[in-house]
Amino acid sequence: MNAISLSRFSRLTVFKRVFSQPKSVAVLMLCIAFSFILFTLTTPLMTWVLMLGGCAVIVRTAGLSALNSLPTSRTVNLLAILAVFALSWFGFSVGLLDSMINLLTVACALKIMLVEKKRDFHLVICTCLFLIGCGFISSLSVFAWIGYTGILALLLSATAIYHGAGIPKTKSIKFVTVLIVQAFPIALLLFLLLPQLPPLWQMPMSKSTETGLSDTVTPGDIASLASSSELAFSATFKSEEEVPDASSRYWRAMTLEHFDGKTWSISDKRKQAEQQLAYMGKSSPLSVLAEEDSLEVINYELIVEPTQQTWLFALAPSTPNNIKNSIFVRSLFDFTLQANNPISSKKAFYLRYYSTAQITSAIENFEAQLNLQVSMNGNPRARAWGQTLTKQYSSAQHIVNAIMREFNQRGFQYTLSPNAMPTDPIDRFLFEERSGFCAHYAGAMVYVLRAAGVPARMVTGYQGGSALNDNVLQVRQYDAHAWVEAFIDGVWTRHDPTSMVAPSRLTLGLEHALEELGESRQTSILGDLSNAAIFATLHSWFQQLDYSWSKWVLGFDNTAQTNMLEELLGSLTPQKMRVVFLSAIGLIGLILTLYFLPGASRNTLSPTHNILLNAIKHVEVKTGKERGVKTLSAYLAEVTPLLNEDAEKALTLLCNQFEHEKYAPKTHDAKVYSTMKHQLKILKNALK
């Protein structure tokens, strides 16, 4: 019993000793900040790196007290060698960017165990700051930003405490908070006015974070996207009228023209043809479309979440407005849009939608030929059906209608969890299972159409979108969709077999359709919570915030900058730009003078004096008697009859203490300050 209490006591004293040393506290805060960073970087970091980091933090924290000793530098060096081997072993599988982040984290973790000198401390601080920067590669939300700013503040506080020697920790933390608050306007000014440069060179992309649609579809992939309710992109239109109807919100991403019997993919021939055509300098039909003036144009803006891919999602047919786009977008011959660089961060794209134009073909023969290829690998019944359809109907349109009718009438069902169809998937789907989702329907239909001699291709993208505002549509990953384009009379026409099976999927969205069918998207339990009213409000509020954040902060690019300046100054000339930069420097100077020039109002009175003045102000308000230039004792004599007992006592005590502090030979006054503060409180209460 005694021993336990003794050990507890000693532990307490150990803690006290640790907290009384500023350097230990600084290292402790550094450890906390590092563990926060580890926590936020769980995706790019490998498990063993996370564990190493965690252990390093624990070892370091334990080592702060004299009871536990830190690992020797030899141990750490040995660990470092092991870590280098492990990193180079795993590095190939995770990609350059992630292995760099892992390397930094490992270095930081190993160094944190050895922090002895000032230099080590500074090194770890710098590495942690860089890791924060790396964290922004993958997390871009408001909350990530707030969190990382908090970690930055923690790191700076640790530095301040490390260098602050004797000054109280609360003061250091306060200083850092003030510093960041003061630095923020300057940073914002720099952000708004410094030119936004295009990427200087190609950076390695994270392998694991490629999200969204993939360029191959094996029925099953789109269903896996359906479980994700993450935002894919938001589209902003000029006005409410320009927002397309629910049934025509087809966001086209890519055309899959090659089928090997199981998987749909982008045709290699198509890729080669695109290259050759680009080499020949032939302009794509979309760029021809862009030059026509007669058509009705709807301008809209897409804010695309990072996909690490180059495909863009657009209402067909849309042309890119490359004057405003920060990444150049190419328009291809199949009317798809491709950015020149992978979309690695939230990016705004400006597009023009020609609602009345049709998807034509500039290379009819090639496209027709490409889209008539039927894979002879399995699926004999579907092929046979296609051939019978050719005999039955004279025109392509009739064949399409027949297939659609078939889907509508033969008891096909829409489900996100169909049975696996490993062999002859189309045959099994059409003639046995008769239940599946968009990819199944689209795949089967394209196959049959091709067998029937109608050129057809599978198109993937998103369908739908929920309105955030009157003029903003948000499209989420579960809106991923696949449909069919058939080449009829020189025009690619869109046909959506899913609409035959689950019409509500198109008009009301996936969630609603599934609800009707008695299925759910298999999301988390939190999904139920979102039904409650308050959560719904919060949810929509967060969505709004996120959208504004994306639009104004993340989407702030060269175009937005130029727009802003043009709105302020009219058309931009070099002279005006010069004025802008000079005034930016001037503004920063002004901010600095505001911060640092000793103003006339700067309070130079002692803290006890302030308390007294505060107290007198309260008394003046209560009694209505101004102190003016009366001496303290005269004023006291004047107001005491007007006050109640408690207030009078407190005020008298305050005055006495102040006089004593001010005029008597020096006594220890930290205590006086606290007692005066206490008396002020009593006085305030008494005056109420």
Next chain:
Amino acid sequence: MPRMPASVLNYLQRRLLRWLDRRVPASHEHHLNLNSIFILPSGFGWSFIILSLCLFLLGTNYQNNLMLLLSYLCLSIMLLTLFYTHQNFARLALKAAPPRSFHCNLQGELQIQVIPHAARPTKTCNGVLAIKWLNTVRSMETAVHASNEDTSVDQQTYSFSLNDNEVAETKQTQTLSVPLQIPVRGRFALGRLTIACDFPLGLYKCWTHLDFNQQVTVYAKPQEGPVTIDKVASSNESDSVSQVNDLTSNEDFYALNDYEIGQPLNRVSWKHVARNGNWVSKSFTSFQSDSVVISIPSSTDIETAISALTYATISWTAAERVFGIQYKGLNIAPDHGEMHMHECLSALACLNSHSSQASPASNKTASIFSIKSESTRSMK
């Protein structure tokens, strides 16, 4: 012959010091201001800037506005810290106390008081002061001395964390004792102190070079050695040669006699004179109680001789005996007491090693500057 780079370095340092003398003149008291403060990013500061630039590049290449914002935030913090560091350091005011003499084999110290700044009396400087000697000794000859004797300028940095008495407002001043090492004897004007502070975040190093206009006498190293003891009575003859090694021998106070004219004044018991006007003289039991003059034959090496004399002075004073010193041009009348010891030690310390015949008339108080000027002349 000094090598080329060394001479260039020397030249540069001399230029620097001359420039500093004009910019920050020597004074007992310094209130730091725009003129006297220098500020540059520290190593950490530079790495912070490089880090910000790296973040900028990364943000640009990934077209990531948050990274750009972070980089700008870091740069703004860097900019603000510049002002905070300067503001903090500009509140520092220092005042030096005259340093006490010390022996050249020991360490002396310069005591500096932190006082409220004239322009900002309510605020105090915070953080850790790193204090280093830029040049321990002001004059040029010591640099030559130092390079000759291979004892470079004291490069050690001493750290003092300043009290935070902004809240407490106690007016008690803090005193910083800066260790001082001068390995040669003599009288020196102290050189410049480099005082640096990196207070709020360590991103900048704010420093100043201050000359506190102080002078210090560095006594020779005391070392036991053979000295000749002459009785004053027998004037210059060195008849009673005794190797005195044990100086704590019998020299007990014996009796008080009436003062007779002719007896040395230092035997008078001034206490009694002051009390009742009776002139009495003290007599001691041993024969050595007579006032003596310590000397060393001029054939001995001068430094050894001075060390031995220094040692003798200390031990004879500890034994409360009356003695004078005669060595080369130095002539100190017999006396006793602490004051006398310091006089002797100072005179010994300032004795010019090259001017054995040049300064017969230099008396001990005036010797300080004349010897110094002579020595500079002899160095040239």
